[in-house]
Amino acid sequence: MRTSLQRTELKAFLRARRAALVPEAVGLPRGPRRLTPGLRREEVAALAQVGVSWYTWLEQGRAINVSAAALTRIARALALSPTDEAYLFALMGLTRTDVPEHHFSLPPVMREVLDLYQAPAFVLDTVFNLLAWNRMAERLYDFGEFSGPFADNHLWNAFMNPARRRLYPGFENGALNLLGMFRMNQAAHPEDPRFHQLIEALNAASAEFVALWQRCHTAPLSAITVPFFHPEFGDLSIHSMRLPIRDGDHVDRATAFFFAPANAETAASFARVARRLAAQQAAPAQA
Template identity: 90%
Template sequence: MQRTELKAFLRARRAALTPEAAGLPRGPRRLTPGLRREEVAALAQVGVTWYTWLEQGRAINVSTATLARIARALSLSPTDEAYLFALMGLTRTDVPEHHFQLPAVMHQVLDLYQAPAFVLDTVFNVLAWNRMAECLYDFGDFGGPFADNHLWNAFMNPARRRLYPDFENGALNLLGMYRMNQAAHPEDPRFNQLIEALSAASAEFVELWQRCHTAPLSAITVPFFHPEFGDLSIHSMRLPIRDSDHVDRATAFFFAPANAATAASFARVARRLTAEQATQPA
């Protein structure tokens, strides 16, 4: 029954997808409105014979990564994709990150924390932050297609670069975590999109990226400099945020002072922010 339904499902979805919707030319000799098998195979980066066997319902081995490419080639909806995986008896654990919703309680946790704290998704887009982090990083103060990306800003935003007295080591640590995230989520195209954009914009990024450095989420101590905060020594604690399938979808960064001067700086800025908030209309 599953094989029969798989055949019918794949053929129906292939027939329903026009060449124009798939970014392909229609050509003058096309007799059917949908895609040909060889076109689906090319889009999914699989062999034509292999895809034909799959569509015929033959008993062949299929990986989750390959099935995900077929789902994208056929422009399947999330429910169609889940159904395809179910028909193949596979469980997909790499749901695209852009479908992930940060739990609302996370915003409350960030606001309660009396030091800079923020959340990045797996490609380092900033999802949430508290007022101390906003004061430190000026989130939203930079434009462009990757304006919300922490890694892009580290290399391309001059104000952000000035935060890192030891830029090379700080950048390598970010790149190392980014590389680990990419390895854990190979089906998310946003990783390569950012890498390609940074490679075109920054020779420094290319040089550091080609070192193939990796870094865990474990806490590190890093120096910072900010015009208002002054010289800082910060413990950077990173905590993974997982979805209901226990897959890492984001990372929460909590900064803690590593010396007395940094603690005093955090306290001073926190007092200013609290005083400003108290004077704002309710």
């Protein structure tokens, strides 16, 4: 820890989490004479397999040597959430040695919203892997047409899928915006190895990616207007609106993209394709 503020926050944070954890939650008896709310320091030390004195010094914010492995055991002993654990490591200035898996399930209502929306809409996780989409987005992007280890990744397809590249008349501006959002996601989830894996793969496969990534561009989720071209839809001008989707710990886990027409021609194109899809869906039912 580098500042007195970090030491003060560490003391408050560890004490609060220890006080909030009831003994029964970790398989310990409460006993009739327990006066301490939550766990005792010696109980946390035993659960984390560290010395009582060492844990006491840690909780007091003293300048002691702390390994990432020991801090991980303390996080487990205190039953910290993924965000709590990330915060604890950030306070200590350490990098986690093991990466907790985040099992995020898209809320079912989001799929219903996508189906009700009468323009292309889809959801990407933090690494830009495709999670869900509606029929209009499927028609525009032709999801599933590409193969390989990153076949479902929106960023990989933007650079490596020739059919996807042809959708973007102004590729560089759109790619920079996409990379800017991706870079922000990477900064918010430094523990996720999928970012590094994808970046390494794109570095090896695309000189254009390397050149754009080295600009270190950042971009917010705010809506932008982008041009598209598609053989069926024609020339499009689209407002790309992005909405974050958070988990129970209020951590961003995905982004919903909703495309809205930016001019009358695009609105007419969306309406025409939507009618065509509705007719195709109704045809088997009538048969």
